Amino acid sequence: MRGEAPKERVAFDERTGIWSVYGYEETLRIMADTDTFSSGISRVVPELAEFTEGGLTTLDPPRHTKLRKIVSKAFTPRVVSDMESAIQRISEELLDQVEGGRMDLVADFAYPLPVIVIADLLGIPAEERETFRGWVDAMLSGTMDMSLNERSEEYDKEFSRAIENIQNLNSFIAEHAKSRRTAPRDDLLTRLVEAEVDGERLTDQEVTNFAALFLLAGHVTTSALLGNMILCLDQYPQQRKEVRDDRSLVPSAIEEALRMYSPFASISRVTQTEADVAGTKIPADQLVALVLGAANRDERQFADPHVYDIRRDPNPHLAFGRGIHFCIGAPLARLEGRIAMNLLLDRFPDLRCDPDDPPAYLTIPNLTGAQKLPLLLTAEA
Ligand code: HEM
Structure with a gap:
């Protein structure tokens, strides 16, 4: 889809009614132009409006600027670096349970690690982890192939199931957030409740939506990263x-x-x-997908884009976005990635994918990652 002519890097899908942009330059330009390209997708997907208040990702300036400032006061680089020993401990505990020279990297490690880390960060007690993990699991099991035109019965069913999950998750977090106003603790929920910019604090609803967004935005993406890292190393043994x-x-x-x-x-x-x-006119009120996965393989930006090269420098990829919405969790995801990669290589220097049990991938179209990643952990006989 990244054709030779710039015009070819933009396409409209008649079936879904969604535009897609595939080029690096074009993607970068759109992310910088928040006046023309709004993040408020509830404008065209109104069902989402109730759940996006305070969510940052779907806000535009000036509200986004204000909220991001408040959240950044609570979620500081210090808060992330203070998590290092906890992440190390949780990672070691998960790997301690691996036996018999093989593991499913996703089920045994990459899936639980980020959810435990975010729960810990927010201050959700360990005994309640499984409760919200259930909702997150349910959310990731569907296909959620978004379309503005063909609203099949299947899609509607899946959508209402997803909304129900979000509602459950939200009321669970709302309980916790409310209790922090009267009984503050040393956790991110308390910091979110107390953070103030120009005399403004987050409302209960905003704290709740923000914490839920953390779980959703920070969980599956980090799980995917941990699996993808190992897939890359497996494909490039040298x-x-x-x-x-x-x-x-x-x-x-x-x-x-x-x-x-x-x-x-x-x-x-x-x-x-x-x-x-890029020479294509897109009318007002249209949904535009910025295909980061394609922009990150754009041959105009990256030499040998389909080759994994650990020495690529510079590497201005767009996996965390760019500009005002740049991923606020990037330092945390990078820290988890670093701890996980070091620990896996320390414990299992010979780790590789099981040739007899290939990986399975996430079914949600806009996520790239493994759902199952069987590994052999000992040297070949
Ligand atoms: C924003 C990717 C991990 C929380 C974003 C955006 C991307 C992204 C592409 C920009 C969205 C846009 O411009 O519309 C990723 C990837 C991750 C990851 C690839 C892991 C490898 C995390 C973690 C957290 C998190 C661990 C939280 C703990 C957020 C939030 C935003 C965001 C709150 C919205 C920021 C804003 O709109 O100002 N992320 N993310 N992410 N991410 Fe991440």
Whole structure:
């Protein structure tokens, strides 16, 4: 879809009624132009409105600017770096349970790690983890193939199931947020409740939606990253050996995995007015998918884009977005990736994918990651 002519990098899908943009330059330009391209997708998907208040991802300036400032006061780099020893401990505990020379990286490690970390960060007690993990599980089991035209019965059913899950998750978090106003603790929920900019604090609803967004935005994406990292190293055994022997390469190996297999394959914007993208006119009020997975393989930006190269420098991938909505959880995802890659390589220097049990992938179209990733952990006999 990244054709030769710029015009070819923009396409309209008659079936779904959604525009897609595939080029790096075009994607970058759209992310920078928040006047023309709004993040308020509830304008065209109104069912989402109730759940996006306070959610950051779907807001535009000036509200986004204010809210992001408040949230950034609570979720500081210090809060993330203070999590390092907890993440290390949780990762070790998960790997301690692995036996018999094989594991499913997703079920045994990549899936539980981020959910436990975010729950810990928010201050949700360990005994309640399984409750919301159930809702997150249910949400990830569907296909959620978004279409503005063909609203099949199946889609509507899936949509209302997803909404019910979000409602359950929200009321669970709302209970916790409310209790922090009267009984503050040393956790992110308390910091969110107390954070103040120009005399303004978040409402209960905003704190709740924000915390739920954290769970949703930070869980599956990080799980996907952890699996994708291992898939890359498996596909490039020489580079796996190099990272194993020189750990200073771990951060760039993670960045390159984010570029090669971008967990968020696409993100959405809505045109506020008619827009011109690479010579194609997109009318107002249209849903536009920015296909990060394609932009990150754009040959105009990256030499040998389909090759995994742990020494790629610079590597200005768009896996965390760009501009005002740049992923607020990126430092946390990178920290989890670093701890996980180091620990997996320490414990299982010979780890590789099981050739007799291939990986299965997530079924949600805009996510790129494994749902099942069977690994063999010991050296070949
Ligand atoms: C925003 C990707 C991990 C929370 C974003 C955006 C992307 C992204 C592409 C921009 C969305 C847009 O412009 O519309 C990822 C990836 C992750 C990851 C690939 C893991 C590898 C996390 C984590 C958290 C998180 C761990 C929270 C703990 C958020 C939030 C936003 C966001 C709150 C909205 C920021 C804003 O709109 O100002 N993420 N994310 N993400 N991410 Fe992440």
